[in-house]
Amino acid sequence: EIVMTQSPATLSVSPGERATLSCRASQSVSSSLGWYQQKPGQAPRLLIYDASTRATGIPARFSGSGSGTEFTLTISSLQSEDFAVYFCQQYNNWWTFGQGTKVEIK
Amino acid sequence: QVQLVQSGAEVQKPGASVKVSCKASGYTFTSYSIHWVRQAPGQRLEWMGWINTGNGNTKYSQKFQGRVTVTSDTSASTAYMELSSLRSEDTAVYYCTRDNSWANYWGQGTLVTVSS
Numbered sequence: 001e002i003v004m005t006q007s008p009a010t011l012s013v014s015p016g017e018r019a020t021l022s023c024r025a026s027q028s029v030s031s032s033l034g035w036y037q038q039k040p041g042q043a044p045r046l047l048i049y050d051a052s053t054r055a056t057g058i059p060a061r062f063s064g065s066g067s068g069t070e071f072t073l074t075i076s077s078l079q080s081e082d083f084a085v086y087f088c089q090q091y092n093n094w095w096t097f098g099q100g101t102k103v104e105i106k
Numbered sequence: 107q108v109q110l111v112q113s114g115a116e117v118q119k120p121g122a123s124v125k126v127s128c129k130a131s132g133y134t135f136t137s138y139s140i141h142w143v144r145q146a147p148g149q150r151l152e153w154m155g156w157i158n159t160g161n162g163n164t165k166y167s168q169k170f171q172g173r174v175t176v177t178s179d180t181s182a183s184t185a186y187m188e189l190s191s192l193r194s195e196d197t198a199v200y201y202c203t204r205d206n207s208w209a210n211y212w213g214q215g216t217l218v219t220v221s222s
Contacts, residue, residue: 001168034208043201043212044151055210087151091207094165095141095153 002026002090006098012106019075021101023088028068032092035064035073038100039084047086048073078103108132110202110213117219123190126216128202135183136160139205142176142187145215146198156205157185192220 003026013019023033031051036044046055048064051071061076075082083105088098113127128140142154155166157176164176170189178185185202200216203209 032207036209043215044209045212046208046210049206049208049210089151089208094156094167095143095209097143097151097153099150 002029002093002096004088004090004096004098006086006088006101008101009099010102010104012104013078014106015080016077017106019078019082019103021073021075021086021103023066023071023073023098025069025071025090029090029092031067032090033064033066033071034089034091035062036087036089037082037084038087044087075103108204108211110204110211112200112202112213112216115217115219117221118192119222120193120220122192122220123188124192124218125186125188126200126202126218128185128187128213130183130185130204133204135178136180140176140178140185141203141205141209142174142185142200143203143209144198144200146195149198151201152198154187154189154200159185189218192218194220196220 005024007022033051035048038044052064063074065072085100085102087100109131111129116124118124136159139158141156155176157164159178175188197220202213204211
C-alpha cells in the first residue's frame with residue numbers, strides 16, 4: 001500500500017497570506033495525485049487532479065505542483081472560506097489518502 | 107447535474123452487518139465505477155472497495171477483505187456497500203464516490219454507529 005504523508009498537521013495563516021501544504025508518497029505515484037478540501041460535516045471537495053489541474057469551478061488561487069513522490073498545494077491568498085482541512089490522495093495504485101492538514105486562522 | 111444520494115444514518119450492534127446504498131443520477135450509471143471510502147472520527151479517509159458498474163467486477167482493500175461486499179443494481183442506478191462483523195472501530199462516516207480516477211463527485215455520507 002502506498003502511504004501518503006502530509007505536513008504540517010496544522011498551518012496557522014492570516015487571511016490574505018499564502019499557504020503551502022506538502023504531501024509525500026512512500027513510492028512514486030507519477031502525477032496521479034489529487035487534493036481535496038473538507039469542511040466540518042461535509043464531504044470532501046475536489047480541488048486539484050493530476051497533481052496540477054484545477055477541477056471545475058476551483059478559483060485560480062489554488063495551485064498544485066509536483067510529481068513522483070513530492071507534491072505541493074499552494075493557496076496564494078487565503079480567503080475566509082479557505083479555512084478547512086486539506087487531503088491529498090494518490091490514485092496510481094487504487095486509492096490512499098493523506099492524514100490531512102488543517103488550515104486555521106492565525 | 108450529477109448526484110449521489112446515500113441512505114440514512116444507522117446504529118448497529120457489534121457483530122451485526124450494515125448495508126449502505128448510493129443512488130446515482132445525472133449521468134449514465136454504467137459509464138463510471140463507484141468507490142467506497144470511510145472516515146472514522148479524527149482519522150484519515152480510508153479506501154474500502156470499488157465496483158465496475160458496467161460489468162460488476164469488484165476490488166477490495168486488503169484491510170476489509172472478507173468483511174465488505176460492494177454490489178450494484180443497474181436498473182436502479184444504485185450501488186451498495188455491506189460491511190459485516192461490525193465492531194466499535196467501524197463507527198465512521200461512509201461515502202460513495204464516482205470514479206474518474208480521482209473522486210469528483212461524492213455522496214453526502216452515511217454515519218454508521220456501532221454500539222451495544
